Amino acid sequence: MCKTITEQKKLSENIIREIREVKLWKDPSLPSSLSCRLRNDGKKRPVILVIPGGGYGFVCINEEGYPIAAKFDEMGFQTFVLTYRVTRYPEPQLDALRAIRLIRSHAQEWGADPDHIAVCGFSAGGHLAGCCGTLFHDLDAKDGDEGDSFSQRPDAMILSYPVITFRKTQYIATGKRLLKEDFDEKRDEWSLENRILPDTPPAYIWATATDQLVPYENSVLFAQGMWEKGNKCELHVFPDGPHGMATGYERRDLKLWMEQAKEFLKVSATFPVEGGEKGRTVILTFDDAPKNHLTTVAPLLKEYGFGATFFPTFFTEEWRKENGQHLLAPEEIKEISDMGFEIGNHSFSHLNMQELSAEEADKEIGKLNDLLASVHIPRPVSFAYPGGPCAENLRPVLEKYGLKLARTGTRHPHICAETMWENFRTDLMKIPGTPIVEHLNGKLNFYETLGQCSKDNAAVFVFHGIPEKVHPHCNVTEKTFRYMLDYLKENNYTVLSMKDYAIQKNLI
Numbered sequence: 001m002c003k004t005i006t007e008q009k010k011l012s013e014n015i016i017r018e019i020r021e022v023k024l025w026k027d028p029s030l031p032s033s034l035s036c037r038l039r040n041d042g043k044k045r046p047v048i049l050v051i052p053g054g055g056y057g058f059v060c061i062n063e064e065g066y067p068i069a070a071k072f073d074e075m076g077f078q079t080f081v082l083t084y085r086v087t088r089y090p091e092p093q094l095d096a097l098r099a100i101r102l103i104r105s106h107a108q109e110w111g112a113d114p115d116h117i118a119v120c121g122f123s124a125g126g127h128l129a130g131c132c133g134t135l136f137h138d139l140d141a142k143d144g145d146e147g148d149s150f151s152q153r154p155d156a157m158i159l160s161y162p163v164i165t166f167r168k169t170q171y172i173a174t175g176k177r178l179l180k181e182d183f184d185e186k187r188d189e190w191s192l193e194n195r196i197l198p199d200t201p202p203a204y205i206w207a208t209a210t211d212q213l214v215p216y217e218n219s220v221l222f223a224q225g226m227w228e229k230g231n232k233c234e235l236h237v238f239p240d241g242p243h244g245m246a247t248g249y250e251r252r253d254l255k256l257w258m259e260q261a262k263e264f265l266k267v268s269a270t271f272p273v274e275g276g277e278k279g280r281t282v283i284l285t286f287d288d289a290p291k292n293h294l295t296t297v298a299p300l301l302k303e304y305g306f307g308a309t310f311f312p313t314f315f316t317e318e319w320r321k322e323n324g325q326h327l328l329a330p331e332e333i334k335e336i337s338d339m340g341f342e343i344g345n346h347s348f349s350h351l352n353m354q355e356l357s358a359e360e361a362d363k364e365i366g367k368l369n370d371l372l373a374s375v376h377i378p379r380p381v382s383f384a385y386p387g388g389p390c391a392e393n394l395r396p397v398l399e400k401y402g403l404k405l406a407r408t409g410t411r412h413p414h415i416c417a418e419t420m421w422e423n424f425r426t427d428l429m430k431i432p433g434t435p436i437v438e439h440l441n442g443k444l445n446f447y448e449t450l451g452q453c454s455k456d457n458a459a460v461f462v463f464h465g466i467p468e469k470v471h472p473h474c475n476v477t478e479k480t481f482r483y484m485l486d487y488l489k490e491n492n493y494t495v496l497s498m499k500d501y502a503i504q505k506n507l508i
């Protein structure tokens with residue numbers, strides 16, 4: 001679709017996220033990097049530098065990196081995720097300190113507030129974040145460029161079930177991976193409760209009393225050290241929970257830690273956090289017409305007051321014969337329509353559209369439109385490409401049938417080949433849909449996509465059945481689905497159908 005000049009101009013009014021990978025050092029052979037989640041709105045925001053754990057053996061970026069950054073982004077921070085070397089001391093430490101310098105030296109360009117940078121580490125990453133706040137005088141993370149002249153002291157620390165000490169812990173593998181043959185000699189020196197300084201920045205710490213890998217006593221030890229020296233420190237020990245709870249997942253108590261950390265940063269570290277953007281929109285779409293779209297999904301959405309688009313298909317006769325009992329009949333699709341939801345076109349037989357001739361494609365789309373019309377469902381304006389990828393050859397056919405919006409199902413939140421649905425910029429025949437599949441990092445992809453969402457940059461999610469019986473590889477359980485709906489409600493998302501969003505933004 002062609003964009004007019006007026007539409008292009010409006011671009012600058014929209015907040016657009018760009019994810020950029022930046023190497024930390026001039027030496028290109030070093031793997032250390034910073035994943036920057038940048039906005040184009042010219043504002044500067046307080047910073048969270050996320051440091052994932054992994055026992056100094058790997059970097060657990062999918063669980064303790066991206067989703068954490070996404071959530072803090074949603075809360076109004078400028079976020080960065082660190083990939084550090086897992087070699088030996090002090091290389092990981094030099095990476096983390098270098099990252100702080102780089103953020104300060106690029107503050108203007110990256111929308112970062114250079115006076116309010118918090119490191120946020122998990123497990124071994126908690127040790128690394130703690131090192132930033134205790135060893136910043138001792139380690140030299142310069143690289144012969146403009147970054148060298150900036151301070152490498154963080155302004156606050158958030159430590160999640162941190163290793164923090166090698167003195168008392170029973171679990172010494174992490175320390176041995178860091179200190180190697182020097183472990184016995186250096187374990188006290190690298191136990192951070194021994195290294196607290198008058199200018200060690202304020203720390204927020206959380207742990208669980210039943211952590212099976214890193215004892216909560218580590219956190220207590222460090223907190224005591226902070227309080228004894230007169231430094232600010234807040235410590236939460238939750239009564240139970242295993243190691244590695246990251247975002248807190250479904251735990252209603254644990255998942256509050258990020259809110260608590262934010263308040264700590266505001267009150268005890270004077271971070272000017274303005275809060276997340278209001279008016280963020282999520283579009284929910286449901287493909288392939290399983291029965292539970294009528295029995296479970298539509299009633300649940302009603303209960304929450306959410307809009308959505310349903311994309312039914314009929315599948316081939318053969319397929320119908322075998323799986324018909326799990327699939328909605330046209331009259332049942334009409335019931336969903338009567339409940340106020342948008343019904344789109346997903347083609348009649350769900351074939352690979354890229355391989356069809358114009359004539360065959362015409363038949364596929366026309367036939368489903370006819371079927372919907374036969375039960376008096378309003379003529380669709382939205383389309384979803386069967387199987388996910390965009391089929392360019394369909395454009396004239398979609399146009400002919402008055403289909404103005406077409407969704408893919410191939411977007412992955414941190415392989416950013418496709419953007420979100422950005423108003424005025426996204427090709428309306430190629431609206432990127434993020435599929436949510438429970439066993440393929442479904443929850444993490446959900447969080448991460450939300451973190452990329454803004455007022456003019458909607459997230460479009462693709463669900464199938466709740467649960468999905470015909471295509472189990474697309475499954476999401478009802479429990480998880482309800483959890484996601486709760487999350488959207490609690491965080492004040494506007495949840496719409498594709499059509500309603502497009503109307504609201506004057507796109508159709």
Ligand SMILES: [Zn+2]
Nearest residue numbers: 287288386387
């Ligand atoms: Zn489908």
